[in-house]
Amino acid sequence: MEKYDRSDRYLKQLDDGQHEIALATKDLHVSYGEKEAIHGVSLDFERFKITALIGASGSGKSTYLRSLNRMNDNISGTKVTGQIMYRGLDVNSNQIDVYEMRKHIGMVFQQPNPFAKSIYDNITFAPKRHGEHHKKVLDEMVETTLKQAGLWDQVKDDLKQSALALSGGQQQRLCIARAIAMKPDILLLDEPASVLDPISTATLEDTLLQLKENYTIIIVTHNMQQAARVSDYTAFFHLGDALEYDETRKIFTRPKIKATEDYVSGHFG
Amino acid sequence: MKNDDIRASLMKRSRAAKNERFGKTLTGLCILIIITVVVSIFFFVASKGLATFFTNKVNLWKFLTGTIWNPGATDAQGNPQVGALPMIVGSFAVTFLAAIVATPFAIGAAVFMTEISPKIGRKVLQPVIELLVGIPSVVYGFIGLSVVVPFVRRTFGGSGFGILSGTFVLFVMILPTVTSMTIDALNSVPRNYREASLALGATRWQTIYKVVLRASTSGIITAIVFGMSRAFGEALAVQMVIGNAMLLPGNLISPASTLTSVLTMGMGNSVMGSLSNNALWSLALLLLIMPLIFNIIIRKIAKKGAIR
Amino acid sequence: MSPRKWDKVATTVLYMISVFIIAVLAFLLLYILISGLPHVTWHFITGRSSSFAAGGGIGIQLFNSLYLLILSMLISIPLSLGAGIYLSEYAPKNWLTDLIRNMIEILSSLPSVVVGLFGFLVFSINMKLGFSILSGALALTVFNLPLLTRKVEDSLQAVHYTQREAGYALGLSRWETVIHVVVPSALPGILTGMILGAGRVFGEAAALIYTAGQSSPPLDFTNWNPTYIASPLNPLRSAETLAVHIWKINSEGIIPDASAVSAGASAILILFVLLFNFAARYFGNKLYRHLTGARERG
Known part of the structure; x- marks a missing residue:
């Protein structure tokens, strides 16, 4: 791999009063044991937009994403320093209740991971645990979220069926439905289409574009066409740093940084 | 909100x-x-x-090497007679003999199940082995008493009770444990070792003997030591066939005893706090320490295997 | 001999060894069942045992075995679940956790007679429970705990990490995720382990000789008040189990039909072990299919 000057970077600032910021990180560092994986990343994410995080494998884009709702807390030896600003609070602090925070910042993973429960229970399980017990509300929630995730028509007669019997693409859309049933502000998606076939991927992308109306979405993807198709902003990650952050259009047509240019034109990665 | x-x-x-x-x-x-x-x-x-x-100020060395177990009495010097050697020898004898007999069978069955016919292995032998593990030790003891002891008596003479009968019973009891651990050891040998050997024109047996068994030696030894640990601690089945004579065994077919057999027979017949009771607890302590030693041996072997 | 011939010989020998092992099991089962089942009558299963004369039954012993089994499982199932969950989900990766794992492994490698003696000393004497069902149940718990805990931990670990992440990402605590997501997924393995553990407990004798005792006082099967002295449910009465009974009549050899009674009792014991074994397989598989939804897909 070519060596790039890492001080050569362009990060678009969105906190200019023109944009509403849903989430922002300030100098975020992540380390596993002795090894630092993210070297101080500061990015602002605009509300009701889709932001794509791209970069080669090992660039730290997934690690960064997983830090945003503190999923890395559960991996022993991981340390996250710096600020994650959400609604004026630094959620990367001990005063913040991490469980409450994750209700507002939801996540969908690379591997579809439905629970070994029925489709209905997959969606209603967490809301029930959080205290929602009215059957009518739950029924409505199942219908709305499955519709939003584009799965309703396929499963509406089979809600009691085990979720594990669904196809991979259906499982992933169920996971999205499950995540939005929590009515989060922000939805983090970690390469959600990497195990899906092209048709399922296309359906998923349509779903994301519709969800954008109500959710702020941050998506990690290794698929540059996907980033170009769905996202409004794109951040390019390289070896644990965000080197370029700009409107997607600009990133893919006129990147300002050599590394970004090489990556989006397929020279490495 | x-x-x-x-x-x-x-x-x-x-x-x-x-x-x-x-x-x-x-x-x-x-x-x-x-x-x-x-x-x-x-x-x-x-x-x-x-x-x-x-x-009670019993000398540890005398305890371990003395050959007469009679805690109630004292010898000419006035020292209590608590020599545990007959039981120690008995325990080790049945343990080692059972392991020696069981090892070829365990390895043979494991090789059969992993290398020759995994299908029969999984469908037939696996359940058989699991059932053998599940049979209670008193049932083994009872069968030992009604089948093995008369068989030994007819074939080798004597009363039939003794180390030989104990060995037969323990052999069957530890066989399934050693076998299933050996299977794990063989399965951990990478597939490509076998393929490489077969590709070089070696026969299946040559591959098994020169490649698979060599590569899994430490795992197999671990399995055997684990089986010995089991055999050493087995109480009732052995006690029922060994004859319970607290004498240094002269041969394999004369009545003998093990640490466990003396404990099961004696604990109820002695008063708490008396020397004869304390001496029994010393035997229990030996029984407690031995699994630790077996455990350490297993770890040492496993470490060696890992480095290689 | 040529390598090819050696190969043939070795294969033959391996086949013979396998057949031998199957023959051993077949012999054991057939011997017990053929010599034992003819003695198994209704009177034998329900009748009182005899101390000196022939013709005794094993009714009380069978009841004791089942009662002890249930009592000890009631104690050890929650304990092993808790301990297994802690080790699998909460225990940090450090020397202390390694030490705890080693301790549990050592506990599982202790001879059952040592566990029995410990129970005798601590439960029967120090805690003044005497030779009683309760002492016996506690000793069996000590005997069974390490294996159950290990089984629970292994079954939980076999559930993929992504299942846990799914729960965490929905704002659920680890505890909720474990109880409602991970444990249900791990249930086939846990259940199999528990049933096999029950089988082990059912046949165990060495740990009971000095804890539950070797005698069975007359029971009054019309009074089920656990505080009544002759109540079958009284946890403080001594209770000889089926396995202990087999051992005792064979080592003491007072009753004239010891071998017939042992054969019958062994047959019952073996039938229960087989039952536990098949139950473990059946329920484990069934639950697994149910959870993974394989049933719905046909």
């Missing part, structure tokens, strides 16, 4: 956080109970077992 409400809820300890602390405390308590049990087993057995040496 309004922004301020959300901010407030984020700063407060949520239901889930309380729930988390509850779960962690509850399960931590369970672990604590188990730790307490382990520590107290060692504490209580050791405090009883060491009393023989500290309270």
